[in-house]
Amino acid sequence: VKIRIDRKSPTPIYLQIAGSLRETILAGGLPAGRKLPPSRRLAGSLGVNRSTVVQAYDLLWSEGLLESRVGSGTVVRAPSTANDAELVEQEVRELGRVIGRSDVISLAGGLPSPDLYPLETLGRIASEVLSTGGGELLQWCEAAGYPPLRNLFAGQIPGVSPKEILVLPGSTQGLYLLSRALLEPGDAVVVESPTYLGALHVFGAAGARILGVPVDEQGMRIDMLDSLLGRARPKLIYTQPSYHNPSGFSLPLERRRALLDLACRHRVPVVEDDAYSRLVYEGEDLPSLKALDTHDHVIYLSTFTKTLCPGLRIGFLAAPAPVIERLAPEKYLIDLFTNTLAQAVIFEFLHRGHLEAHLARVREEYRRRRDVLSAALRESCPQLEFGVPGGGYFIWARLPRGVRARDLLREALGEGVSFMFGDVFYPDGRGQDRIRLSFPSQTPGNLEDGARRLGAALRRLAKKKRKGKTASDEEIALRPVL
Amino acid sequence: VKIRIDRKSPTPIYLQIAGSLRETILAGGLPAGRKLPPSRRLAGSLGVNRSTVVQAYDLLWSEGLLESRVGSGTVVRAPSTANDAELVEQEVRELGRVIGRSDVISLAGGLPSPDLYPLETLGRIASEVLSTGGGELLQWCEAAGYPPLRNLFAGQIPGVSPKEILVLPGSTQGLYLLSRALLEPGDAVVVESPTYLGALHVFGAAGARILGVPVDEQGMRIDMLDSLLGRARPKLIYTQPSYHNPSGFSLPLERRRALLDLACRHRVPVVEDDAYSRLVYEGEDLPSLKALDTHDHVIYLSTFTKTLCPGLRIGFLAAPAPVIERLAPEKYLIDLFTNTLAQAVIFEFLHRGHLEAHLARVREEYRRRRDVLSAALRESCPQLEFGVPGGGYFIWARLPRGVRARDLLREALGEGVSFMFGDVFYPDGRGQDRIRLSFPSQTPGNLEDGARRLGAALRRLAKKKRKGKTASDEEIALRPVL
Numbered sequence: 001v002k003i004r005i006d007r008k009s010p011t012p013i014y015l016q017i018a019g020s021l022r023e024t025i026l027a028g029g030l031p032a033g034r035k036l037p038p039s040r041r042l043a044g045s046l047g048v049n050r051s052t053v054v055q056a057y058d059l060l061w062s063e064g065l066l067e068s069r070v071g072s073g074t075v076v077r078a079p080s081t082a083n084d085a086e087l088v089e090q091e092v093r094e095l096g097r098v099i100g101r102s103d104v105i106s107l108a109g110g111l112p113s114p115d116l117y118p119l120e121t122l123g124r125i126a127s128e129v130l131s132t133g134g135g136e137l138l139q140w141c142e143a144a145g146y147p148p149l150r151n152l153f154a155g156q157i158p159g160v161s162p163k164e165i166l167v168l169p170g171s172t173q174g175l176y177l178l179s180r181a182l183l184e185p186g187d188a189v190v191v192e193s194p195t196y197l198g199a200l201h202v203f204g205a206a207g208a209r210i211l212g213v214p215v216d217e218q219g220m221r222i223d224m225l226d227s228l229l230g231r232a233r234p235k236l237i238y239t240q241p242s243y244h245n246p247s248g249f250s251l252p253l254e255r256r257r258a259l260l261d262l263a264c265r266h267r268v269p270v271v272e273d274d275a276y277s278r279l280v281y282e283g284e285d286l287p288s289l290k291a292l293d294t295h296d297h298v299i300y301l302s303t304f305t306k307t308l309c310p311g312l313r314i315g316f317l318a319a320p321a322p323v324i325e326r327l328a329p330e331k332y333l334i335d336l337f338t339n340t341l342a343q344a345v346i347f348e349f350l351h352r353g354h355l356e357a358h359l360a361r362v363r364e365e366y367r368r369r370r371d372v373l374s375a376a377l378r379e380s381c382p383q384l385e386f387g388v389p390g391g392g393y394f395i396w397a398r399l400p401r402g403v404r405a406r407d408l409l410r411e412a413l414g415e416g417v418s419f420m421f422g423d424v425f426y427p428d429g430r431g432q433d434r435i436r437l438s439f440p441s442q443t444p445g446n447l448e449d450g451a452r453r454l455g456a457a458l459r460r461l462a463k464k465k466r467k468g469k470t471a472s473d474e475e476i477a478l479r480p481v482l
Numbered sequence: 483v484k485i486r487i488d489r490k491s492p493t494p495i496y497l498q499i500a501g502s503l504r505e506t507i508l509a510g511g512l513p514a515g516r517k518l519p520p521s522r523r524l525a526g527s528l529g530v531n532r533s534t535v536v537q538a539y540d541l542l543w544s545e546g547l548l549e550s551r552v553g554s555g556t557v558v559r560a561p562s563t564a565n566d567a568e569l570v571e572q573e574v575r576e577l578g579r580v581i582g583r584s585d586v587i588s589l590a591g592g593l594p595s596p597d598l599y600p601l602e603t604l605g606r607i608a609s610e611v612l613s614t615g616g617g618e619l620l621q622w623c624e625a626a627g628y629p630p631l632r633n634l635f636a637g638q639i640p641g642v643s644p645k646e647i648l649v650l651p652g653s654t655q656g657l658y659l660l661s662r663a664l665l666e667p668g669d670a671v672v673v674e675s676p677t678y679l680g681a682l683h684v685f686g687a688a689g690a691r692i693l694g695v696p697v698d699e700q701g702m703r704i705d706m707l708d709s710l711l712g713r714a715r716p717k718l719i720y721t722q723p724s725y726h727n728p729s730g731f732s733l734p735l736e737r738r739r740a741l742l743d744l745a746c747r748h749r750v751p752v753v754e755d756d757a758y759s760r761l762v763y764e765g766e767d768l769p770s771l772k773a774l775d776t777h778d779h780v781i782y783l784s785t786f787t788k789t790l791c792p793g794l795r796i797g798f799l800a801a802p803a804p805v806i807e808r809l810a811p812e813k814y815l816i817d818l819f820t821n822t823l824a825q826a827v828i829f830e831f832l833h834r835g836h837l838e839a840h841l842a843r844v845r846e847e848y849r850r851r852r853d854v855l856s857a858a859l860r861e862s863c864p865q866l867e868f869g870v871p872g873g874g875y876f877i878w879a880r881l882p883r884g885v886r887a888r889d890l891l892r893e894a895l896g897e898g899v900s901f902m903f904g905d906v907f908y909p910d911g912r913g914q915d916r917i918r919l920s921f922p923s924q925t926p927g928n929l930e931d932g933a934r935r936l937g938a939a940l941r942r943l944a945k946k947k948r949k950g951k952t953a954s955d956e957e958i959a960l961r962p963v964l
């Protein structure tokens with residue numbers, strides 16, 4: 001690889017190095033899997049500081065062009081197929097089929113617990129709104145949503161008016177509308193790495209370049225954001241500050257403020273996806289980015305999928321009125337308006353205070369399930385490394401060295417337990433040593449059983465490895481099973 | 483305008499003429515409103531048959547580049563703004579505000595009658611499915627729809643299997659998904675002229691070239707379709723064969739067969755939008771194109787918006803499985819899946835036979851309202867020319883010579899009645915002498931009042947014209963009122 005450096009150019013040296021490498025990789029001059037020289041060696045041969053090369057590698061890594069492999073350093077990454085919506089939908093559907101098997105305990109899907117759904121209350125409200133709301137309720141509605149519900153949602157966020165609310169059939173449609181309105185193919189989008197799978201699908205389908213910022217136990221590494229925003233000039237930053245999916249971590253107040261400051265400074269809008277903030281098991285409630293936002297810089301997404309149930313398909317988006325006015329016409333083309341029966345049912349459910357009662361109930365139960373799963377994993381799977389999240393749905397665990405998540409899943413399905421393998425949550429194929437375990441939708445007994453089965457799968461895989469049957473021998477068979 | 487003809491070229495002469503004119507118009511060489519030479523004169527000066535020039539003019543007319551004006555022959559048409567989804571959504575919203583005024587009798591919106599909605603039955607079913615369906619009902623659902631509902635829909639069309647069904651929140655989403663999957667900007671789409679407003683919006687937003695085929699009392703002029711399909715090579719034909727919106731006409735059996743034959747011969751898929759076929763007031767039920775289709779050539783769209791109510795947001799698409807497999811992943815990005823409460827409610831409503839009972843009731847009532855409005859229009863507005871439709875929602879009337887629909891609407895709003903002006907239903911700005919009157923959502927008393935008010939508006943407008951206050955003096959003021 002030839003890397004040309006022009007010391008007289010106003011372009012920083014690390015950008016010149018990254019530019020040469022990027023060009024070569026995209027032109028096919030460095031195939032997937034090819035090892036790059038260690039940073040120290042390349043720095044020596046170019047006559048630059050080692051940190052300059054590290055910066056260049058970091059940039060290419062965040063663009064998904066490089067990956068780090070244990071034992072083989074930095075290598076060129078194989079192009080991702082995650083952008084292919086068709087493949088992804090198929091994979092999700094097939095996974096759904098497996099996790100739906102009655103003999104498999106699913107820790108895979110991020111779903112609430114159906115046995116806790118307030119069905120009687122919802123049923124009573126549905127029949128009441130139909131008889132009292134009358135025919136007008138099932139008549140036409142404006143694309144932005146049922147006015148009483150827009151008022152109610154606006155009232156939940158300081159400084160937000162009903163004009164700034166768009167009711168949606170789940171927050172997914174918000175991501176889709178934003179990608180249609182704000183993104184052109186090739187535009188950069190910054191996400192946490194790992195991040196929500198559905199966001200990767202939607203941004204990927206829009207042809208965005210998805211740049212990941214690593215997370216630690218306090219969420220997004222804000223210290224890495226400044227230079228990335230300056231270099232990549234992204235069209236938006238997508239973040240889940242509270243009980244992040246899949247990692248479970250939350251951004252502390254200082255990082256929330258720092259994120260907003262950086263976003264304002266670089267004039268990049270922040271899309272805050274807030275599915276889990278109400279599911280807090282200990283510690284304090286933190287203000288949303290939207291509540292902290294004094295510069296109209298945050299587009300806020302909320303959903304009832306995780307707090308109540310997915311099937312009603314209600315969420316909302318809060319953003320400055322000009323954004324709503326850009327999104328509503330596209331929504332009008334997509335589905336005219338959101339189901340008014342569901343909008344009215346959610347309105348009454350909230351208006352009568354049922355959500356708070358329901359949250360109190362599920363918080364207690366989910367906290368218990370989290371504790372049961374954590375304890376059972378410590379007992380049955382001591383090989384796993386994980387933290388206990390203070391809220392949300394997920395335990396995010398690191399596998400023992402050399403164990404790959406997809407190999408483990410095959411063993412686990414044999415034992416009768418499932419989970420999500422980590423790499424689907426990364427924009428760049430990393431995370432093969434990670435698994436996501438979801439605790440809300442299983443009974444405590446099943447969670448204990450699931451952990452035992454997972455432990456057995458881990459032992460079986462280790463045994464096979466010792467016998468020399470490496471996982472990759474069987475890798476080809478995995479796809480149809482999944 | 484220079485028109486060059488090369489008699490040795492394999493390109494037919496009329497295409498050469500049309501090509502020269504098209505190029506000149508698009509380059510701005512012929513401004514909007516400029517009169518073209520009469521066909522006989524142009525034919526003489528070019529030394530070709532008059533029919534060759536007529537063919538060229540017809541082609542450009544169907545592309546929306548020309549229009550015919552009474553008294554001034556063929557002129558260049560002003561570019562349409564109908565493709566601008568934002569403008570359109572705003573116009574619809576503003577119109578909605580006006581037609582929602584309690585002092586205005588709306589004959590504008592194509593909505594069913596809320597006082598006939600089976601609210602009690604729907605409410606009872608909603609609370610029942612929630613209590614018997616249990617939590618699983620509100621859990622995740624696959625993108626293609628709730629399986630029992632897919633089975634039921636498949637059973638309604640001969641030869642269609644559940645795999646060939648995609649459940650949607652209204653048929654609008656079907657048009658959107660098809661435009662995303664099948665259309666690139668610049669692709670041609672053939673529609674009836676006039677046609678459903680929403681289809682013009684969706685195809686326009688996709689950047690399609692929308693080519694209109696005129697309709698007569700028997701629906702689409704199939705005799706004009708053959709050469710158009712050959713010339714324009716469209717990606718799809720969009721049609722409403724039964725009780726067409728806005729014209730009310732239905733395609734007889736022979737034309738249905740001829741349409742399918744042509745579509746197969748030219749290998750163009752047919753999108754059949756069937757919102758009104760169950761609302762038949764006299765005459766026989768005709769088979770849908772989908773039922774006649776033996777070559778998997780028809781993509782069928784159905785909705786409950788017109789037969790039941792808009793607010794539940796349920797429709798479906800039936801198409802060969804490979805089409806479904808292309809659309810489902812895009813739907814997954816847009817909203818994951820359609821509201822399962824609404825899907826289950828519709829399923830039970832159909833399964834228990836309530837739809838047939840409801841249809842019997844609304845058919846009788848809507849027939850009565852159609853008859854009341856027709857009779858009242860004949861009495862109060864003898865200037866209008868219209869046919870009485872055998873089903874559906876609309877009376878499609880031609881205004882007296884020289885009266886423009888938008889001018890009449892301003893007068894009509896002053897009198898307290900509204901309707902839809904005709905040009906919004908045309909891909910090319912024609913229809914300014916047409917209005918659409920919707921009868922299902924008003925009581926017979928209101929229909930009679932509405933007709934009287936419309937008669938008064940017609941008289942007032944005629945009086946103003948006689949006084950020399952022409953409509954165009956006030957035209958600029960119309961937009962904000964609308």
